[in-house]
Amino acid sequence: MEIKQKNQSENPIENYSQKIFLLGSVLVSFGILQVTVGGSWDITNHLLNKPETFFSTPHAVMYSGVAISLIGVAISFFGYRNLQNFKNIFSLPLRIKFLGITLLIGAGPFDFIWHLNFGLDGLLSPPHLTLITGMLFCSMGGMFGISRFLKLKSSNIALSPYLLILGILPVWLAGSGIISSLSLPFSNTDYFQLNPDPLMAFIVATTLYPFLISFCSLTASRISNFKPGIVTILGGLFLLIYGLTAISPNFSLLEAALFYSLNLIPFVISDLILSFGKSKRFSLCAGGILGSVFYMVYFPYVMYTYNEVLLGKLVSPSMILHTYFEILPQVLQLTIIPAIIMGIVGVFAANKFSSKILMK
Template identity: 35%
Template sequence: MFSSPFLSKQALHGCFLLLCTATVGSILQIVGGNWDVTSHLLLKPETFFTPSHTLLYGGILLLSISAVVAAYILIGNYEIRKDPLSFSFKFLIIGSALSIISGPSDFIWHEIFGVDGFLSPTHLLLITGMLVNSIGTVMGLIRISSHLKDQYYSVVNRMLLVIGFIALWVNLITYVYIFSLPISNGEVFNFNLPPLLESLLALIFLPLINSCIILLTIDIFKKFGYTSLVGIGIVILTAFTNILPSQELSAFLPYYLLSAVPLIFIDLLNYGKLPFLRKISFLKNRSILVGATAGSLFYVIGFPLLPLALGNYLMPLNLTNMGFTTLVDIIPVFVNSFSFVFPSTLAIGAIVGLISSILYGQVHKYIKNRIQTRVR
């Protein structure tokens, strides 16, 4: 529908460079943010000048530059304002504005109310800005891909899309975590939700996110290998930001890295690379099996933070009574409950993932029909 040229070659490459900058900023932002959360949960000495803050605010800086350039392009180019690419630029402007506002707002909040928890108004503002930025980046890369005729730019765009999807996936997971992790009790305000609600949010939305993101990558890339790259990227990012900062948690790293195997299996399954499964009739609806498999992995992918979210639903866990101090304290609970919690989450995640894949298919069909109607 949108394959006709809408910009000169020079302007098109300028927009592409803008999206490259935004993609790098988006991944730096979420890497720094995740690392910073882990540092807080490990009670590591906190100053402003930390490696995690450097990555976080470096990402915000790059995204802010992208947003300024995007605003300049929107103001000066009438054609691009009519094109769907403009939605991407608007998302970058809004997301960057939210992220920038959250910085001084968080400083003022700390000055007035002292140490806060994960779910505070300023943290929610920052994470919302990060999510909006990652959505805008992926939208822009998808949109501009149809205009990049040069093979070099097309390959680079696909690699950037892999990075963009990794950032988007982790941002969505983090957005669920901010409501579902029971670590929002500050000096003045306790923003923790009721324990049952926290657990239910994790059990519903994390499998849904996994399922929909995997199905979306399949629809966008339409080529074997890219879904595996996105899945492996999620595992590596989590390993570096949530596991490696702790020596005790690092003991689980070899087992955690194995969670990439089922994600690669999904890619092999979807593109018929598994000879022993090709003739099975249910593979006519591969998306359902893909969605169920992706959804079932949410607990494994969520290590080491997710056991906190399920502590009052699938485990008899009370952080206060157990003397919870740092993230390392969750290890005994995780190990002792794994034989029950892991199969339970596999079943729950598979069911939610299956439902998500059906809903995704309906929404995809609706959007496709709307586009065809507009073309006519």
């Protein structure tokens, strides 16, 4: 089934309901974006300051994002209920949002109770996993809703590229959160030893990070019909968020700002390659480039995963920069080929996924 453009002006209620659904989807995506920003900041906060209570600023940012998403889901439901012709198009996004928001809302009290009983928790605790899974579902629901609306209107909206980026960015950040939880050695506490096995963590990071970068960038490009600039803006915003939440709060990493900002180059180049045409070889080339730079894009914390296998030394926050560059040549030798392959796999996955989103 393909979404076909219809003249909606004849049916104002339908038109209005679709816009309400879009508003709900935008709020869900924005809320999850806020949760992911708070989450990334929270990881940095734990690493630098070792907070001892549930009540911290990053947690406040995260849970206010949950509240915005909840409002977004409610508005989506209101819009969906009044749809007359296109309920089938918007039913999947709504169902995914419901699943996601249920997990998100459940994660709040679960996390609070966990903190009360076990004090400081690790990255991969059951409430955190619930939270991140809920984030991923909600962000996917938001992205599906936004993309399908834009497709329905044949992207005849001035803001459509930005809405699309708003839809995909939280999916990328939430996906990164899940991969980080499964690969970073930040999960052991006095009560639970939940750190992933170093070798498994190595494999997870080496395969899934490059896949995700390529997948999200290529999905954005395909949904926007290879619109130039989309990959650059998406990549730039991802780098900006990571830079602000993972690098700038750490005094000893500030001097790496120039190094990190260079990561915009592969996104610009991939964007240019994709703008050459819709040929698969251009997409594969862009995906391979994007996959190959994952160790730089996920600076600085990805270092902890590889340090576990390569050095096994204790790295306090001010030693991150030195250790990161110390193991960089070795990491690249071991990961560059699988990273390129996974970047290419991401292209195929993005093709399938974008077809599913657009119901082709």
